Amino acid sequence: MEGIIDKKQQKFICGYNEMDITTFLIQFYNECGRDYPWRNERTPFKVYLSEVLLQRTRADQVEPVFRYLATRYPDVKTLYHGFEEVKHAIQSLGRSCRLHYFKAGLEYLLDNYSGEIPSDRQKLMAVPGIGDYIAAAIRIFGFGIPDVIVDTNAVRFFCRFYGLQSTPETRRRKSFIELVTRHVSVSNCVEYSYGLLDFAARFCQPVRPLCDICALKFQCKNGNIIKKYN
Structure with a gap:
């Protein structure tokens, strides 16, 4: 396992109460967000x-x-x-x-x-x-205007969560952008967007993601049959 899960991050590993992705990512940033x-x-x-x-x-x-x-x-x-x-x-x-x-x-x-x-x-x-x-x-x-971030972090996170096949064209597909947009928080767009970036960097890493201890593992379809999103 890369790095050490600190005390704040421990509540976001397996066993954490299930909640919708948006609320989860906002709370993750509020409690574990990186400081730059x-x-x-x-x-x-x-x-x-x-x-x-x-x-x-x-x-x-x-x-x-x-x-x-x-x-x-x-x-x-x-x-x-x-x-x-x-x-x-x-x-x-x-x-x-x-x-x-x-x-x-x-x-x-x-x-x-x-x-x-x-x-x-x-x-x-x-x-x-x-x-x-x-x-x-x-x-x-x-x-502070709600908008949607579709970068490599967002593509990786949402493709894994929904069991979708990621291709170089995924981020430009209207259907994928609409999927990601549905999760954007209107009232907490800053916290949600930073939470998405930070959670993807800490748990949903490009290589060796921490799936075994991720609080979203039972909702996430990563590891199931991968389907192409059209």
Whole structure:
């Protein structure tokens, strides 16, 4: 077993009272949620910055870079005008390809919204470098607007729970997105979404998931006949 289940997490192993997924994930986050600086004093800008940095990069690597940039450059305008220095900090994380789209995105926000970040999904999707996931993250974590996160964590968790076959196209299928959307909490969208990410990372891991001790094991269809969701 990877890692050690701490006292707070012990109540989420086998024997925990059955409840719907949404309530379960909200409670998991409230009691066991991971603590990162971008989860404190959330603003649309800080969420945008953190999501760009977190692309295919571990949170522990991102944390010191985020702290430095968020403190030194508190908004889109200052970050854009200090981008040469910003570039060197981001390059320390690898994936330099994100720099081009990030700078273009900052410039687009300055030109079109005076450096403010819009809450409308379609307007966010028009910003260079912002796709479905970052748009949803900004809306949920930056504005508190219910939206649906469909990333590798969500695909892995829901495909296992419902016994569905996961393919590269799963996250883009309308039927799968509708399935995931049904579980989104309108009143607690932030806690629910963080709970989904954290539970998937801690228990429903990509390799060697902790199925034997998972509180959802009797509801989860993982291990049954896998069916393709159309």
